[in-house]
Amino acid sequence: MNRIQQKLQENKKLLSIYFTAGYPNLNDTVSIIQNLEKSGVDMIEIGLPFSDPLADGPTIQASSTEALKNGMTTEILFNQLKDIRKTVDIPLIIMGYFNPMLQFGVEAFCKKCHELGIDGLIIPDLPVDVYKDDYQKTFEKYGLINVFLITPQTSNERIEFIDSISNGFIYMVSSSSVTGSQSGFGDNQNHYFERISNMDLKNPQIVGFGINNNATFNQATQYAKGAIIGSAFIKFLTNHSVGEINKFITSIR
Amino acid sequence: MSYNVNEKGYYGEFGGAYIPEMLYPNVEELRQNYLKIMAESSFKEEFDQLLKDYVGRPSPLYLAKRLSEKYNTNIYLKREDLNHTGAHKINNTIGQILVAKRLGKHRIIAETGAGQHGVATATVCALMGLECIVYMGEIDIARQAPNVARMKMLGAKVVPALSGSRTLKDATNEAIRDWINHPVDTHYIIGSAIGPHPYPDMVTRFQSVISEEIKWQLKEQLGRENPDYVVACIGGGSNAAGTYYHFLHEEAVQIIAVEAAGLGIDSGESAATSVLGKEGIIHGCKTLLMQTKDGQITEPYSISAGLDYPGVGPMHAHLSKTGRAEFMSITDADAMKAGLELCQLEGIIPAIETAHALAIFEYKKFKKDDLVVVSLSGRGDKDLNTYIDYFKL
Numbered sequence A: 001m002n003r004i005q006q007k008l009q010e011n012k013k014l015l016s017i018y019f020t021a022g023y024p025n026l027n028d029t030v031s032i033i034q035n036l037e038k039s040g041v042d043m044i045e046i047g048l049p050f051s052d053p054l055a056d057g058p059t060i061q062a063s064s065t066e067a068l069k070n071g072m073t074t075e076i077l078f079n080q081l082k083d084i085r086k087t088v089d090i091p092l093i094i095m096g097y098f099n100p101m102l103q104f105g106v107e108a109f110c111k112k113c114h115e116l117g118i119d120g121l122i123i124p125d126l127p128v129d130v131y132k133d134d135y136q137k138t139f140e141k142y143g144l145i146n147v148f149l150i151t152p153q154t155s156n157e158r159i160e161f162i163d164s165i166s167n168g169f170i171y172m173v174s175s176s177s178v179t180g181s182q183s184g185f186g187d188n189q190n191h192y193f194e195r196i197s198n199m200d201l202k203n204p205q206i207v208g209f210g211i212n213n214n215a216t217f218n219q220a221t222q223y224a225k226g227a228i229i230g231s232a233f234i235k236f237l238t239n240h241s242v243g244e245i246n247k248f249i250t251s252i253r
Numbered sequence B: 001m002s003y004n005v006n007e008k009g010y011y012g013e014f015g016g017a018y019i020p021e022m023l024y025p026n027v028e029e030l031r032q033n034y035l036k037i038m039a040e041s042s043f044k045e046e047f048d049q050l051l052k053d054y055v056g057r058p059s060p061l062y063l064a065k066r067l068s069e070k071y072n073t074n075i076y077l078k079r080e081d082l083n084h085t086g087a088h089k090i091n092n093t094i095g096q097i098l099v100a101k102r103l104g105k106h107r108i109i110a111e112t113g114a115g116q117h118g119v120a121t122a123t124v125c126a127l128m129g130l131e132c133i134v135y136m137g138e139i140d141i142a143r144q145a146p147n148v149a150r151m152k153m154l155g156a157k158v159v160p161a162l163s164g165s166r167t168l169k170d171a172t173n174e175a176i177r178d179w180i181n182h183p184v185d186t187h188y189i190i191g192s193a194i195g196p197h198p199y200p201d202m203v204t205r206f207q208s209v210i211s212e213e214i215k216w217q218l219k220e221q222l223g224r225e226n227p228d229y230v231v232a233c234i235g236g237g238s239n240a241a242g243t244y245y246h247f248l249h250e251e252a253v254q255i256i257a258v259e260a261a262g263l264g265i266d267s268g269e270s271a272a273t274s275v276l277g278k279e280g281i282i283h284g285c286k287t288l289l290m291q292t293k294d295g296q297i298t299e300p301y302s303i304s305a306g307l308d309y310p311g312v313g314p315m316h317a318h319l320s321k322t323g324r325a326e327f328m329s330i331t332d333a334d335a336m337k338a339g340l341e342l343c344q345l346e347g348i349i350p351a352i353e354t355a356h357a358l359a360i361f362e363y364k365k366f367k368k369d370d371l372v373v374v375s376l377s378g379r380g381d382k383d384l385n386t387y388i389d390y391f392k393l
């Protein structure tokens, strides 16, 4: 069983953290991951920076631009992660846009992830049907879980289709927006969380986008299995050292 | 071989809709409806009537006698520069605003580089009384001040794109993000034959009026429907797609696509995507684009803001790959020279984008009895400052 699937069976609400690899400094990747695990985080999304992150708001855009300026590349990230499984046990997911993976070669990319002990991928601009037709076999060959997004606009029919080809969790985008642009959840979110929860999907859902503190974490996990924090954590890293990560995590739960 | 889009949205191996799930409902709504809407007789009537009475179509097909004499062949100019707002861009914005209205959208967004598409969008929004927001790179806002003013006068809000390189590519990113943030009430009018399916096909169909007219105009003037060559400049490829459309499957018609070489193909300052690009994904479609080995999209360069785009529409990637079109690239210097030459030989000041297409006559020799139609995609008023600086006028 994949580490993600194991983690999802634990009887607790999960906290997952996204960060952009190469930010604030090129070589922070490993120590950020280690500090996150030490602080009790359940799962990590390692962002592979892209020049044109369409689904991201200003915070993640800026961290991506900075990471690329610092010299981050796919190759360098893979090198940094070469011994990661000697010290880190929690599930690790790479989140990135499709073009860098395509240029690396999708099969080569998956193979490398498998060798390094990466458990899954989130690729916002790889559409579900293209994945199913062209890449699902490759992902499965290397034991990688591909995570799909749903939004408040996604039809029930499509959610059921996404559920049918997922084998980990569903990334439930909290509102119709790019990352980092929410402040607090209202009735709309509650109705949406409840609606999805009542669909009895086979894959648990983890909520992302707009989670930035204890209140939003609790609200999101009232219905869902867990929550993902990205922009708020990146903002924290802008003003704090990697050694202080524990402070951020304890403020969330 | 087919050069049209297939039902999955591909031209050969290029195209598709590589979009985040957040955009799926918007793009899917458009995909399911665009052909239906375009086939409605009320739509056709309104579209044709606006093209005629508002845009001023048909645009003339003009035999450029002195230019033909100089290059010892027969050069016809398809005068898109005479359209309302000064370029071909309005053919597409008229079509898309009518689609947007039928989809019940009341908020319109667009990206723009040189400002031509932004002006054409602001114009149709004023015409229809719809809210208009145009994203434009901060750097382009500074270098295209007159078009920014025109958009404002037309009632549009111009929002600077502050991310990345702050030019057309980033303005497009910002427009896409806006659409993600406003999935229900907003239509995104893309300005070229780029983006996720169905955009390249929809834009191409609206621009195809160019080649439709060329056909009957040639018939009327010369008794033949097909030229020997059709020539157009390519930024994302909308004026080119429209100019080629009805000739794609006429094997006797040769197609020439002209890209901007900037300071030269090997200078590192170029926008010649078919030469410097590799297959990849940009703004939701699989096509040729300029990128690093690592898959990061790079910044192109051209003196003309309208050709300063790191990708090319998927139809053109397919025309390049299959060899159906011959791709040429023209430097800043050659384009500027050709622009001035058209002024002096024909009394027409072309857009600098268009001047790239005109510059091929220095490099490609045509036969005396060849019939060459060039898309004169736009007029040069917007480029006066660049012409002034370049020629120290």
Ligand SMILES: Cc1ncc(COP(=O)(O)O)c(C=O)c1O
Residues within 6 Å of the ligand: B087, B088, B113, B114, B115, B116, B117, B191, B192, B193, B233, B234, B235, B236, B237, B238, B239, B240, B305, B306, B307, B351, B353, B354, B377, B378, B379
């Ligand atoms: C006059 C003119 N020609 C050509 C272009 C290039 O666009 P496309 O390749 O979509 O025709 C532009 C774009 O701004 C333009 O203004």
